[in-house]
Amino acid sequence: MMTPRERFRAVIHFKKPDVLPWLESFYEETIVEWFGEGLPAKQVTVIDWAMGRHGTMLGNWPSLMGFDPYSYFGCQSFYGCMLPIDIGPIPRFKQRIVGETDRYLELLTETGAVARRLNKSEYGWYSMPMFLEFPVKDRESWREYKKRLEPRDQRRYPKDWDRDSYIRTFEEYQRGPTLLRFNGFYGFGAELMGIPAFNLMFYKDPELIHEMAEHWKYFTIETLRDAVETLGKWIDMVYLWEDMAEKHGPCISPRLYKEFFLPQYKEVNGFLKKNKIDRIMMDSDGNINLLLDSIIEAGITGVWPLEVNCSMSAMEIRKKYGDKLFLIGNLDKRELAKGGAEMRREVDSKIPMLKQTGGYIPGSDHLIHAEFKLKAFREYVNHIKELLNY
C-alpha cells in the first residue's frame, strides 16, 4: 500500500497510484456551518502523518489539530506539510484594528494591507475580506516595502534550522506530500497593490512591474536557496498562488505575461528543477485557458482549481496538452452542492475518463463553500469513494 506521499507523487508524475487520491479545501465557515448541521462536535482527529501545517512548523510527531476535515472525510489537502520558511515581510506590520462599526471590522494586516470583513457571522464572515488599502501604491512605497523583503534575514528560517536534523526528520517521518508555497509574480504584485492598481501599472509604469518582478525572483530564490538545496528531493510540489484570471479570461494578456513574467519564471523554475523539484502547480481561479501555453513555457507543470463556471475543462486541457500539465479539481462546485443526480452526473462524467488519462486528482473546482450542505457533501464523499474504490 502506498503512503499518501507516494500516491500523490504518482499522480502528479502521471504514474499509477494504488488508489486515486481526491483533494478538497474548505472555507472555515463551512466547517462551522456543518457543526450546526450535525458534524460531530467532539470529533478531534489525530493527523498521523502530517509534519506540520500552514508552513509554520515542522514537527516530527503526530499532532492534535482540532477538527481536521481532511482526515475526517479522507481527502488529500494542500496543507499536509509546508516547509517552514518565512517569505513574508520582515518585520511584519503590527496587526491592529483600524476601524470598527456594528457591522464591519477593519484590520491592518501583517502584510500591510487594510482589510474589511463583516463583523458578524452572517455570510462570508472571515474567509473573504475586502481589501481597502494596499501597502504599495507607487515606486516610492514599493522601495519602502522592499526593505522588508530581505532574503538574508535570519528570522526567515526556524530557530532550530539544521540541515542534518531536518534531513533525518524527512527520511524518518515523511509519509505525506511536502509542499513549498509562495506567490507567483502576478499574485505577488496584486497582493501588494490590489488587482486594479497592479493591472493599470503594466501601462502606467511598466518599469515598476519589472522592478518588482526582478526583486521577487531574487528574493524567492535566495530566501529558499538553503531549504531547496538541502531538502529538494523531499519537496514533492511547489504551490504558486497567482489568481490571475477572471471569468472572461486572464487579467493580463499572454503578451504581458511573456514580457514581464516569463523570463523570471524560467529562472525560478529552473532553480527549482535543478534541485530536483520538478512539479510546480499554479493556483489560479478564473479562465486561464489563453495563458496555458505561456505557463507551460514558464515551467509550470500543473494547475488547480479549473473552475467550470469560468469555462475551464480538464478534458479539453488534457486533449490539447497531454501530460504537460497535471490537473486538480474541475468538479463543478455548484453541481456537487446540489447532491443527488446532478452531483453524480458531474462526478461520473469526468472522473472515469480523467482517471484513464492519468495526472488528475479529482476535487471540487474551488474551496467547499458554506452553501454546500453537510448532507450533500457526505453524499458526494460516499459517491467519490465508491467510484475510486476506497
Add this chain to the structure above:
Amino acid sequence: MNIDLTNQIAVAISELKSSEVVKKLVNDCISKGIPVEKIVENGVRRGLEAVGKKYEMNEYFLSELLYATSLADAALGILKPHIKLSQKDTGGKIVLGTVRGDIHDIGKNIFKMLAEVAGFEVYDMGVDVSSEAFVQKIRETDADILGLSALLTTTIPEMRNVIERLRTAGIRDKVKVLLGGNAVTKEFATEIGADYAALDVVEGIDTCRKWFGK
C-alpha cells in the same frame, strides 16, 4: 477635419496611447470649438466601444480595459466642466450595488466607470446593500436599471431576496435587473427572475445600451 480630431481620440484610447496624448487631443478639440457632446460621443465613447470589442475578442484583457478606462476618465476630467448633459442625454439611470453580506466591489467599480463613460447616470450604493435600501434608492432616483453584484457563492441568494423585495414593493416592472459577479450565471438570473446576467463588465454595458437603444 473635426471628425478626424475626435476620431483620433477614439483611436488613441483604443490603441492605449498615453494619457498626455489623449489630453492633448481633447484640448485641441475644445480649442477648435468642437461641441463637447461630439467629443464625448465620437471620441471617448467610441474609443471605449472599440476597447470593449477587443476585450470581447480576447485581444484585450482586464489590464487594457482598466487602462483605457483611465484614459477615458482623463478625457472626461477635462470635458466635465463643459458638459451639461441633461437627464435625457444620459440615456438612463442605474442604481448599482453589491448585495447584503458581500463586501467585494472590484467588478462593480469597473462596471461603474464604464457605465458613466457610456453616458449612464450611476448611483453607486457601495457594498453590503440591503434589499430595502435598493428599493428606496430606485424610488428616490426613478432609476431604469438595477445592477446587482455578488462575488461569493454564499451571497448570490441575496439577489433573489432583492428581486422579491422589488416585487412586494410593486416596482419590479419599473426596473430592469442586471446581475454581475463571479458567482452569477445566466441560469441563475432566469431562475430568480432577473432580466439578465452579464458574465463580464463589457457584456453588462452592452446590455444596458441595448435596453436604451444606444
